[in-house]
Amino acid sequence: MRKPLIAANWKMYKTPAQASEFVTNFLPLVAGHDRDEIVLCPSDTSLATVIASVQGTNVGVGGQNMHFAEEGAYTGETSAQMLTTIGATCVILGHSERRQYFCETDETVNKKLHAALKYKLTPIVCIGESLAEREGGHTEDVLRRQATQALTGIAPADAEPIVIAYEPVWAIGTGKTATPEMAAEAHLIIRSEVARRLGRSVAENLRILYGGSVKPDNATALLNQPEIDGALVGGASLDPQSFARIVKY
Numbered sequence: 001m002r003k004p005l006i007a008a009n010w011k012m013y014k015t016p017a018q019a020s021e022f023v024t025n026f027l028p029l030v031a032g033h034d035r036d037e038i039v040l041c042p043s044d045t046s047l048a049t050v051i052a053s054v055q056g057t058n059v060g061v062g063g064q065n066m067h068f069a070e071e072g073a074y075t076g077e078t079s080a081q082m083l084t085t086i087g088a089t090c091v092i093l094g095h096s097e098r099r100q101y102f103c104e105t106d107e108t109v110n111k112k113l114h115a116a117l118k119y120k121l122t123p124i125v126c127i128g129e130s131l132a133e134r135e136g137g138h139t140e141d142v143l144r145r146q147a148t149q150a151l152t153g154i155a156p157a158d159a160e161p162i163v164i165a166y167e168p169v170w171a172i173g174t175g176k177t178a179t180p181e182m183a184a185e186a187h188l189i190i191r192s193e194v195a196r197r198l199g200r201s202v203a204e205n206l207r208i209l210y211g212g213s214v215k216p217d218n219a220t221a222l223l224n225q226p227e228i229d230g231a232l233v234g235g236a237s238l239d240p241q242s243f244a245r246i247v248k249y
């Protein structure tokens with residue numbers, strides 16, 4: 001049984017004070033909710049505050065990015081070890097905004113995945129096609145390629161913590177959601193590629209999240225698809241009421 005994971009990607013929003021206020025308002029709304037795993041991914045400057053304020057609750061905390069190196073002269077970067085030691089339990093890797101604006105490639109995502117696993121972080125690896133790729137009929141090729149490249153060199157025995165997020169680029173921040181059927185079809189492609197690379201049992205246990213304009217009003221239809229194992233939520237995760245409604249889809 002795959003336990004659904006509902007993760008908030010706050011992107012570059014919220015100061016530590018705003019993050020702390022969110023947690024204060026959000027925790028009572030989801031207290032005792034254990035059907036799903038809940039994770040908040042604030043910016044690095046709010047990580048410590050959020051980690052301290054969810055201590056002992058059913059809510060976990062993750063980073064939005066990390067560097068693949070152990071340590072080094074990489075100004076502005078954060079390592080996997082730094083995230084782990086501060087108390088983060090997961091990390092988003094290869095988000096399309098990082099690919100688009102920060103030159104992130106399938107190769108760097110793969111290196112980051114290896115580093116995240118080494119430091120016991122649950123990696124949420126984002127893949128997804130652009131609008132041009134979908135309209136050109138290349139969605140399946142893109143998803144298979146991105147999944148394959150992200151998973152390069154990962155042994156089946158090490159793959160258990162990996163989470164993949166299917167985030168069609170055209171659905172992010174646009175209000176255009178993939179229909180539940182479109183998302184489920186993409187998830188099936190991704191799962192079949194994971195099975196081809198890492199074996200059927202890894203694929204059957206691997207969680208695949210949907211991300212892209214998930215809102216309280218469409219969460220139920222998306223998350224009731226058997227192939228959809230949770231959501232990675234941007235805009236609608238910034239408000240505690242709205243994110244709690246998604247968590248309780």
Ligand SMILES: O=C(CO)COP(=O)(O)O
Binds near residue numbers: 095167172175233
């Ligand atoms: O990028 C996303 C989550 O990582 C999705 O963002 P929105 O939910 O704002 O479309």
